[in-house]
Amino acid sequence: MSASRRGATAVTIVGAGPVGTLLALLLAADGQRVRLFERRADPRTGPAERGRSINLALAARGLAALAQAGMLERVRPELVAMRGRQLHDRGGGGPLLPYGLRPDELIYAVDRARLNTVLIDAAARVPLIELQFGRRAVDVDPDDGRLSWRDAGGTVVTEEPAGLVVAADGAGSALRQALQRRGLLQATEDPLAHDYKELHIPALAGGGWPLEPHALHIWPRGEFMLIALPNPDHSFTATLFLPALGRDGFEGLADPAAARAFFAREFADALALIPDFDAQFAMHPQGKLATLHCWPWHARRVLLAGDAAHAIVPFHGQGLNCGFEDCVLLARLLAQGSDSQSACMQFERQRRANTDAIAAMAIENYREMRATVLAPDFAARKQLALELERRFPGRFIPRYSMVMFHAEIPYAEAQRRGALQEHVLDALLAARAGADSAVAARLLEEAGL
Numbered sequence: 001m002s003a004s005r006r007g008a009t010a011v012t013i014v015g016a017g018p019v020g021t022l023l024a025l026l027l028a029a030d031g032q033r034v035r036l037f038e039r040r041a042d043p044r045t046g047p048a049e050r051g052r053s054i055n056l057a058l059a060a061r062g063l064a065a066l067a068q069a070g071m072l073e074r075v076r077p078e079l080v081a082m083r084g085r086q087l088h089d090r091g092g093g094g095p096l097l098p099y100g101l102r103p104d105e106l107i108y109a110v111d112r113a114r115l116n117t118v119l120i121d122a123a124a125r126v127p128l129i130e131l132q133f134g135r136r137a138v139d140v141d142p143d144d145g146r147l148s149w150r151d152a153g154g155t156v157v158t159e160e161p162a163g164l165v166v167a168a169d170g171a172g173s174a175l176r177q178a179l180q181r182r183g184l185l186q187a188t189e190d191p192l193a194h195d196y197k198e199l200h201i202p203a204l205a206g207g208g209w210p211l212e213p214h215a216l217h218i219w220p221r222g223e224f225m226l227i228a229l230p231n232p233d234h235s236f237t238a239t240l241f242l243p244a245l246g247r248d249g250f251e252g253l254a255d256p257a258a259a260r261a262f263f264a265r266e267f268a269d270a271l272a273l274i275p276d277f278d279a280q281f282a283m284h285p286q287g288k289l290a291t292l293h294c295w296p297w298h299a300r301r302v303l304l305a306g307d308a309a310h311a312i313v314p315f316h317g318q319g320l321n322c323g324f325e326d327c328v329l330l331a332r333l334l335a336q337g338s339d340s341q342s343a344c345m346q347f348e349r350q351r352r353a354n355t356d357a358i359a360a361m362a363i364e365n366y367r368e369m370r371a372t373v374l375a376p377d378f379a380a381r382k383q384l385a386l387e388l389e390r391r392f393p394g395r396f397i398p399r400y401s402m403v404m405f406h407a408e409i410p411y412a413e414a415q416r417r418g419a420l421q422e423h424v425l426d427a428l429l430a431a432r433a434g435a436d437s438a439v440a441a442r443l444l445e446e447a448g449l
C-alpha cells in the first residue's frame with residue numbers, strides 16, 4: 001500500500017478552478033486527504049459571472065482526464081460536439097472543414113463555469129476533500145507550507161503548516177508571485193497584442209439553433225476574427241479577438257456606433273443574431289491574453305500546476321486540456337509512494353517540454369485561424385493531410401489531430417512530427433503529386449516519419 005493510501009500525504013490545493021478541483025478528485029480517489037481553498041463564493045449557490053462565461057473546447061486529453069476521475073459521464077450533458085470549422089465570409093457563406101478523419105474525431109464545447117460547478121459539486125460529496133470558499137490565498141512559506149489567506153472581511157489568517165501546497169490559482173497566481181518575491185522562480189508574461197470580448201448569441205425565438213450546432217464557427221478576417229461555440233441551451237458564445245490598439249482595434253470601437261458599424265461591415269450575419277448587441281458590447285469586459293513563461297514550478301513544499309504554471313493563449317483550445325493532463329500525471333506520481341519532493345521534480349521534468357510545445361503551437365494556431373484559413377490552398381492542404389492519414393495510418397497523423405485527438409502523443413512529439421510533416425506537404429503540393437502513394441512514401445521516409 002502506498003504512503004498516500006495510508007493517508008501520510010496531506011495536500012492543500014489553492015484554487016478550486018477546473019484544474020484544482022479535478023486534481024482534488026484524483027488525489028482523493030487514491031485515498032489522499034485534500035484541502036481545497038477557493039477565493040470565490042461557492043458557485044453552486046451564487047450567481048454566474050456575466051460576460052465572462054468562457055466557452056471552452058475540450059478534446060481527447062481533457063476527456064481522458066475526466067474519465068480517469070470518473071467524471072466524464074457527469075460532465076457529458078454539458079458538452080456539445082463539434083465536428084469541424086464552419087467558416088463565414090463577409091457574405092455569411094463558407095465551407096465546413098472537418099477536423100478529423102473518423103466520425104469520432106470531434107471536439108466538445110463546454111461552458112467553463114458549468115464544468116467547474118459540476119466538478120465542485122462532485123468534490124463536495126467526497127469526505128476526503130475539505131472545500132473552503134471565500135479564502136483568498138495571499139502568501140505561502142515554501143519551507144513549511146504555511147499558507148496565509150484573507151477572508152471576505154479582509155482578515156488575514158495564517159494556517160498551520162500544510163503538507164504539499166499545490167498552487168492551482170490560475171494565470172495571475174498569488175502563490176507564484178509569493179515565490180517570485182522570494183527569488184525562488186522567474187516568471188514573465190508575453191502579452192498578446194490582441195484582446196478579446198465575449199458576446200452571447202441567443203437561441204432562436206422558438207428555441208432552435210441560430211447557427212449550425214455541431215461546428216466551431218470562425219469569421220476569419222486576417223488581422224482579427226470572431227469565433228462562436230455552441231451551448232447546450234441552443235445559444236452560442238461568440239468571442240471577438242482583435243488588436244487592442246488602433247482604429248480597427250478595440251481602441252477604435254469605444255463608441256457603440258463604431259462597434260456596430262464594424263460588425264455590420266465584417267460580421268453582418270453574426271450581428272443579425274445579437275439583438276442587444278450595443279448593450280453587450282458596452283457591458284462585457286475586454287479580456288487580455290498572454291503566454292506565461294515560468295521556471296521552476298516547484299520550490300520546496302509548493303508546486304504550481306495548470307495556468308498558474310503555464311498559461312497559454314487559447315487558439316489551440318488546449319489550456320485546460322493541458323491543465324487536466326497535469327492533474328493526471330501529478331496524481332500518478334504522488335500515488336507511486338515516492339516523497340512529494342521527488343514527485344514534484346519529476347512532474348516538472350516530464351511536463352516542461354510539453355507545455356512549451358503547446359504554448360508555441362497555440363500562438364501559431366492564431367495565425368491559422370484568423371488568416372491562413374483564407375489562403376487559397378488551405379482546404380487543399382488539410383484534405384491532403386487527411387488523405388495521407390488515410391493511406392498511411394499511424395504513420396502520418398496531422399498535427400492538429402495529434403494535439404486534439406491523440407492523448408497518447410505528447411505535445412512535444414506532436415510539434416516535432418508536425419514540423420516534419422510540413423516539408424512532406426510542401427513537397428507534395430509543389431510537385432502537384434497529390435497523395436500519390438509512391439511519392440508520399442518516399443517523402444515520409446526521407447523525413448524520418
Ligand SMILES: Cc1cc2nc3c(=O)[nH]c(=O)nc-3n(C[C@H](O)[C@H](O)[C@H](O)COP(=O)(O)OP(=O)(O)OC[C@H]3O[C@@H](n4cnc5c(N)ncnc54)[C@H](O)[C@@H]3O)c2cc1C
Nearest residue numbers: 015017019039057137169170306307314317318319320321
Ligand atoms: C477566452 C479563453 C478561451 C479559452 N478557450 C479554451 C479552450 O477552448 N480549451 C481549453 O482547453 N482551454 C481554453 N482556455 C484556457 C482555460 O480557460 C484555462 O487553461 C483553464 O481555465 C485553467 O484552469 P485553472 O484551474 O488552472 O485556472 P483557472 O480556471 O483560472 O482557475 C483558478 C481558480 O483559482 C481561484 N483563485 C485565484 N486566485 C486565488 C487565490 N489567491 N486564492 C484562492 N483561490 C484563487 C480562482 O477563483 C479560480 O477558481 C481559454 C481561456 C480563455 C481566456
